[in-house]
Amino acid sequence: MGEQQERSKQIDPGLFALFGAWFLIGIQSFGGGATTLLLIQRSVVERHGWFSDEAYTRDFAISQITPGINILALTLLLGWRLRGLAGGFTALVGLLLPSVTITLGLTAGYAQVRTLAVVQTALHGAIPATVGLSLVLAASMARPFLRESYQMSHSMLLFSVALLVGSSLLMGLWNVPVVVVLLGAGLVSGLVFWFTLPESREGPAA
Amino acid sequence: MNLLVYCWLVFKSSLFSFSGLGNLPMLYADLLNLGWATEQQFAEALTISKISPGPTGLWVICLSYLIAGLPGALLSVIAISIPPLLALLLARVYQRIGQHHAMRGFIHGMALGAVGIFLVAMAEVWHSSGVHLASVVMVIASVLLALSRLLHPVVILALAAVVAVVWS
Structure with missing residues (x-):
């Protein structure tokens, strides 16, 4: 873990970069928790390189035993690792600001269209796609731990x-x-x- | 309805749950008992949260908006943001004893267990929307598209929705 923190400090993303990264996730994460998780993983591990696969999955595991919404715990934790408490809250606000705003807007608008058959049909297509995206995510979450035990x-x-x-x-x-x-x-x-x-x-x- | 009591109920149900929908049973029992919400409002909130961005757990924000308006929704955002703070405490504990074999093994087991649980939750989601040839094709297609990295996940979801509408 010490090694991971050193690596993170070298890259040292500013609070604005942190906010921007999570804001992007928050605004794109249509499709529920699975999409959100996939976007977080792609952003902090693959695009920005702030975390290794292993460090990410480890924090994911910690977030799983934290009470409440796991993704919020993961967001706080990852932000905290990069920039301390300020980083944690910056990431959390970055994620919640767009997603809560859009959610509230949709709540007002959805009541108008909820009876339309086309909305229900579209949902029926989107759900299997969500499942497919989740399978890819599950594979990338398990990979580092399976590889580690294979080497043992x-x-x-x-x-x-x-x-x-x-x-x-x-x-x-x-x-x-x-x-x-x-x-x-x-x-x-x-x-x-x-x-x-x-x-x-x-x-x-x- | 007392807004502060309402937020306490949201906070309490979140504190005693470990997933986005885990707070639902407790909140459902509490609010229906008090007569502050109806089954219809719960169903609406869950449906809206399916098409809105962010974690699944934001369904409770939809519910709060429907039964307590904007102030209730904003207070709920604060209420659901507090329990995740415990992650920082857990991470510190991990940092102190993380290099011990037993602790490494513990995290190893928990991470793999989390993947197993995640798969079950996804299987339930799939089951609830119907497992048939079309949905199997859709799942495989989205796996391949995601692996190919050609399209953004949101684009894959939108495509799937359009295909479903055109196909029907």
């Missing part, structure tokens, strides 16, 4: 895939609450790492 050993890779599939099953088939699944997956994996990894990997690795 084949059985570690198998264990990681089992964690992913197992979490899906627990939630999808037995309706286990999200927090329980996440903390459970974390605990199991933490114990496995602790007892199977050699001491020498401690420290510089990560």
Whole structure:
């Protein structure tokens, strides 16, 4: 993590750049959380290079166990890593200003057109596309962690895939609450790492 | 209706939830009990939030606008912005013990678990709008388009909406 912060400081985006990046995300993120997440990842990881894939997914995981709307937690966290508290709030305001404004405008306008069949039909097309975009996003979120475990050993890779599939099953088939699944997956994996990894990997690795 | 009590309810439901729609059950029970909102208003808010930008969790802003007007909506923005602050605390804890094997493993497991949960949520969204040949084609096409990087995600969504309208 220290390495990541040093890297971020070298790039050192100003508050205006930060606000601009998140404003762009906020104004383009039609299609719900999946689109928003994809845009955030493309902006801060790919376009600006403020975060590595791994650092991004790690912060994503932290945002998942934070109460409330995860994307707002992620936005605060990423902004905070770059420019401290001011950065966190700048990113949050940048994201919310356009999206809340448009949402409020649509709330007023939508009541007028909500009964039109064409609106419902269009929604039916947009939803599968949202699902498709989410699959691409899910792959990029899992990739760094699967690659890391592949480099450790084949059985570690198998264990990681089992964690992913197992979490899906627990939630999808037995309706286990999200927090329980996440903390459970974390605990199991933490114990496995602790007892199977050699001491020498401690420290510089990560 | 007391605006401050309303905002407290929004805040409370957000604090005890871990996803954009996780606050819905608690808020639904509270507001219907008080007679401050109707099922119709919840349904409307959810539909509007599907076509508006930003996180799914902004559905609660639509609801607040519908039942408490602009002041209610703006106060709700503040109410839902407070719980995410806890992420900074969690990140500090992580920073202190993050290099330990157990902690690395914990984050590793949680990140992969999050992807698993995300996939289930998307499967439910897909299921709710109908899984049939046309939607399968649409999902595959949007995956390929997203991987190709040729089009912006919003353009892909708009294209899908247009195709659905033309096709019907």
